[in-house]
Amino acid sequence: MDKTASPVMVPFKSLIQFDKASSTPVFIQLSNQLGHLIRQGTLAPGQRLPGTRQLADLLELNRQTIVAAYEEGLAQGWLESRSGSGTYVATHFPEIKPQGLAGATDDSSATNSVSAGSRPGNEQPGYAFESVDFLVRPVLTNQAGLRLDDGFPDIRLAPMEELSRAYRSYFRWGNPQQHFGYSDTKGHPLLREQLSAYLNETRGLQTTPENVLITRGSIMGLHLASQVLLRPGDVVAVGETTWSGATMNFKKTGATVLTVPVDQYGLDVDTLETICRTRQIRMVFVTPHHHYPTTVTLRADRRIKLLQLAEAYRFAILEDDYDYDFHYLSRPILPLASADRRGMVVYVGSLTKSVAPAFRVGYVVAPKVLIDELARHRRIIDRQGDPMLEFAIGQLFKTGDMKRHFRKTLRAYHARRDYFCDLLANALPDVVQFNKPDGGLAVWASFDPAIDMESLTEQAAQDGLYLSNGLFHNPLGQRLNSTRLGFASSSEAELERSVAVLKKVVHA
Known part of the structure; x- marks a missing residue:
């Protein structure tokens, strides 16, 4: 039977599904799914589509939604309109017949049962390339919650x-x-x-x-x-x-x-x-x-x-x-x-x-x-x-405006530096050594050698405080036991809570 002669032989109702809670309009969802059926070969080049009333009844949609979807398909080039005859799949697309590559060793049925994200080729390429070890380092991000970061600005102050x-x-x-x-x-x-x-x-x-x-x-x-x-x-x-x-x-x-x-x-x-x-x-x-x-x-x-x-x-x-x-x-x-x-x-x-x-x-x-x-x-x-x-x-x-912003943030960060350094000196006088920096957004803090920085930062994270363990600052063969404690991205109240957590985990 000629596939182009009968528009209803395709089970549209079972193939097309809508998410009416989506922010994407239904007519766009329909147009996209028709395009998908064309690309995968379910709808063949030149195949006639149901009339707008007929498809509206099949999918239980308003006829104007079908009209809009067809118009979108026409604009995208997936569909073509023939005067007095109806709407068809564009003839300039080759007929797509999904099949395995000749000589492929995969069992196609097994391949189809595996999700795309778990296919081996998605994890490892089939060719060799050089992976450079020295490019591997932690990616610093703005952490949620309390943080004594690498010296980030407070985005709440941005203009x-x-x-x-x-x-x-x-x-x-x-x-x-x-x-x-x-x-x-x-x-x-x-x-x-x-x-x-x-x-x-x-x-x-x-x-x-x-x-x-x-x-x-x-x-x-x-x-x-x-x-x-x-x-x-x-x-x-x-x-x-x-x-x-x-x-x-x-x-x-x-x-x-x-x-x-x-x-x-x-x-x-x-x-x-x-x-x-x-x-x-x-x-x-x-x-x-x-x-x-x-x-x-x-x-x-x-x-x-x-x-x-x-x-x-x-x-x-x-x-x-x-x-x-x-x-x-x-x-x-x-x-x-x-x-x-x-x-x-x-x-x-x-x-x-x-x-x-x-x-x-x-x-x-x-x-x-x-x-x-x-x-x-x-x-x-x-x-x-x-x-x-x-x-x-x-x-x-x-x-x-930028100069005014610089002046405003300079005053804020100056006050935060002073407040943070006082907090740190009073809370951990025998544990953390540092010099109050003349500028910048972080303090370079050296911890008592008996403190394990990895363990310290892990315990702090459990209490909701992010800070770096500083290991990537160590020169080859040296253990500085130091890290940067950024103060600029936190308010004074947040700095006070951060130091309290730091004191707690140091003395735990």
């Missing part, structure tokens, strides 16, 4: 209303073709202009927008700089304690990572000089304003010497200034980039700590020729950033 207004203005302003088409790989011109001016004002830099590349957070800037500047066998010097996100990027290029001691004054540049005399250094990575993870500030004389060494031995300085905007003594030391006169420093920063981690806006500041090359590399992994977000952030700088 959401101001950002919302700036977003709305993006839809009202300018040429839609320009707004919603492809944009500059280097970032939205407004943000590059405003950020250049802001960095010149607050960091003592001397830049133009041509010296600025907008990225999705500072990690993209570090990745691009690593890809452009490093080759297999190059040597990168980092602090003995440092940010693993940076070293992973260096190692992935095939570079060799050498560690340099870090003390209470930051990176030991005398040791670095000794290394330079015997090995060719390609790059030095530093977080001089608040060394990660220990929060110490690189002393001024060491900064000068580091720049001198860079000029003498021709290595690049990759300066990650991840939380410069949060300094509580009102006399922050300017970044290395502000004193750079020979183009030795690649300056990387981020606004995620200033606004909220979900807003992925970072930047790289460097000589124009390097910015151009970084942008070319950025293009092959991420054609452009988020023009709407970049415009909105640029507007906040232009209107002064």
